[in-house]
Each structure stands twice: as structure tokens, then as C-alpha cells.
Amino acid sequence: MLCALGSAFCFGAASVLQAMGARAAEPGTGGGVDVTLMWRALRQWRYVAGLGLDGLGFVLQIVALRTLPIYAVGAALAASLAVTAVIASRVLRVRLRRIEWAAVGLVCLGLAMLALASGKEGHEDVGAGLEWGLLVAAFGVLLVGAAAGRLPERPRALALGLAGGVGFGVVEVAVRLIDSxxxxxPALYALLVGGGAAFLLYTSALHSGSVTTATAGLVLGETIGPAIVGVVWLGDRTREGLSWLAFLGFAIAVAGSLTLARFGEAPSTARTVETVETD
Incomplete structure (x- = not known):
């Protein structure tokens, strides 16, 4: 659980840096999925630093996924939004409303409930069917992302964020299936394709749409689906008699994270603060 929380901290800090880098990148020629955006964003040091934190967070995530059920790790990763909110309030001087401080508390409460209720990860033998299904889902994320790029701004941001979340969810499940x-x-290629697609789609959402909406879609995509797969196919369980506590903790943590979804917008506020200080 400490590794899962450490991963959430890394991802939460990285999201601020990556959003700043993505928005500072030179604009592209279109409004949908911009395939070259990541290459332009790599010229921004904040985006590169964010990727470094993502790498560390991913290592911690792997350790957590090899020990905890997917639903517990997924909820902890969604809690990265609480980390982003706290960092924004302290470093970027973003004012949190009372309901948002309450949401941070709810996230912490939900994670504490999950920590008490979570059992060990399952070890069901699922065969090759789920692995090939993950690979198909990974390529499906790319196709959905391409279609989402043609939508108007508001539904586009939600669709890109949701598709990116599903891509990260594919990565979570694939990590559990890879033994060597x-x-x-197929799970190895599902991890690579799903992770690459998720980065591309979410970066495009940060750059061209409502980041609040995109982040909400991301949280839903990377938590609910993988949690269901873990329980139904992989045998993830709770401690004896504490299923209700795990379900309630998961719901509270995700609901609190969704309340904090606007903190993908923190970089805009940061630029405003920098301008005021310079003046």
C-alpha cells in the first residue's frame, strides 16, 4: 500500500508538470488527437520532469500490483488528484474551496478503508484469452481515440480522457498477467500499446480540451474496469467479512477524486501567479 501511495504521489506531481509542458508546447494544426504533440512537449523541461516522475511512479505501481488487488491500487492511483490539489494549493497558490478540502479528506478516508479491507491479489489461471482480449482492447483504445478527435471540444475531452483511462487500465491488468x-x-504488447495510447490521448486532452472533464474521464476509465476484471477474472478478494468496507472505500475514494478533477487546470493558475509576481 505504501508503494501504491508513493505511486499516486509521483503521478499527482507529474500531472501538474506535464500539463504545463503540454500547454507550453507549440500549437499544432488541428484540434483532435495531435500525434506530434508529445514530441513538441518533450522540448519543455517540465514535461520531461513529469515523465521522470511517471517512470518512478510506474515502478512503484508494478510493485503494488504484484501484492495488492487491482481495485486497491486503482483507487490509490485515482488519489493522485488529491496530491495534485494539495501541491497546487501550496506551491502554485491555488485556493481550495471547502468542498475540495473535504474531498481530499474523503480520498484519504476511502484509502484507509481499502487498506483495512483489502486481501491479497488473486492468482486465478485465466489462460491466453484474457491476454489477447487486453491486446485487442489496447488497439481499440487507439481507434476510439482517433474517432474522439473528430468530436466537438467538450465531448472530445471526455472521450479522450476516458479512452486514456482505459489504456492505463489495460496496463494495470497486463502487469498482473506478465510473469516473465x-x-x-500478448500481455506484454498490450502493456506497451495501451500505455503509449493512453499517454498520447491524455496529452491531447490536456492540450486541446477541458482538462477537468478529461481528468474525470481518466479516473473512471482507469479504476472501474480494471477493478471488475481483477475481481471477476483474476480472483481478487477482500478480507473475510469486509467486502462491504472495500466497496464503500473504493466508491468514496473515486468520488472524492472526481470532485478534485479540476486540478488538471492548476498550470493555468500557475502562469497567472507567475505573471503577477513578475509584474
Whole structure:
């Protein structure tokens, strides 16, 4: 659980840096999924620093996923929005409303409930069917993202964020299925394709749409689906008699995270603060 929370901290701090880098990148020629955006964003040091934190967070996430049920790790990762909110309030001088401080408290409460109720990860033998299904889902994320890029701004941001969340969810499940560096393992390619697609789609959402809406879609996509897969197919369970506590804690943590979704907008406020200080 400490690794899951450490991963959430890394992802929460990285999201601020990446959003700042993505928005500072040179604008592209279109409004949908901008394939070259990531390359332009890599010229921004904040985006590169964010990727470094993402890398550390991913290592911690792998350790957590090899020990905890997916639903517990997914809720902890969604809590990265609480980390972003607290960082924004302290470093970027973003004012949190009372309901948002309450949401931070709810996230912490939900995670504490999950920590008490979570059992060990399951070890069900699912065969190759789920692995191939993950690979199909990973390529499906790319297709959905391409279609979402043609939508108007508001539904586009939600669709790109949701598709990106599903891509990250594919990564979470794939990590559980990979036992060795077998180049014939479909789960390995699902991880690579799903992770790459998720980064591309979410970066495009940060750049061209409502980040609040996109982040809400991301949280839903990366928590609910993988949690269901973990319980139904992989055998994730709770401690004896505490299923209700795990379900309630998961719901509270995700609901609190959704309340904090606007903190993908923190970089805009940061630029305003920098301008005021310069003046």
C-alpha cells in the first residue's frame, strides 16, 4: 500500500508538470488527437520532469500490483488528484474551496478503508484469452481515440480522457498477467500499446480540451474496469467479512477524486501567479 501511495504521489506531481509542458508546447494544426504533440512537449523541461516522475511512479505501481488487488491500487492511483490539489494549493497558490478540502479528506478516508479491507491479489489461471482480449482492447483504445478527435471540444475531452483511462487500465491488468519477459506474450504488447495510447490521448486532452472533464474521464476509465476484471477474472478478494468496507472505500475514494478533477487546470493558475509576481 505504501508503494501504491508513493505511486499516486509521483503521478499527482507529474500531472501538474506535464500539463504545463503540454500547454507550453507549440500549437499544432488541428484540434483532435495531435500525434506530434508529445514530441513538441518533450522540448519543455517540465514535461520531461513529469515523465521522470511517471517512470518512478510506474515502478512503484508494478510493485503494488504484484501484492495488492487491482481495485486497491486503482483507487490509490485515482488519489493522485488529491496530491495534485494539495501541491497546487501550496506551491502554485491555488485556493481550495471547502468542498475540495473535504474531498481530499474523503480520498484519504476511502484509502484507509481499502487498506483495512483489502486481501491479497488473486492468482486465478485465466489462460491466453484474457491476454489477447487486453491486446485487442489496447488497439481499440487507439481507434476510439482517433474517432474522439473528430468530436466537438467538450465531448472530445471526455472521450479522450476516458479512452486514456482505459489504456492505463489495460496496463494495470497486463502487469498482473506478465510473469516473465516473454516476447510472445500478448500481455506484454498490450502493456506497451495501451500505455503509449493512453499517454498520447491524455496529452491531447490536456492540450486541446477541458482538462477537468478529461481528468474525470481518466479516473473512471482507469479504476472501474480494471477493478471488475481483477475481481471477476483474476480472483481478487477482500478480507473475510469486509467486502462491504472495500466497496464503500473504493466508491468514496473515486468520488472524492472526481470532485478534485479540476486540478488538471492548476498550470493555468500557475502562469497567472507567475505573471503577477513578475509584474
Amino acid at each position: 519477459a516473454d516476447l510472445t506474450d
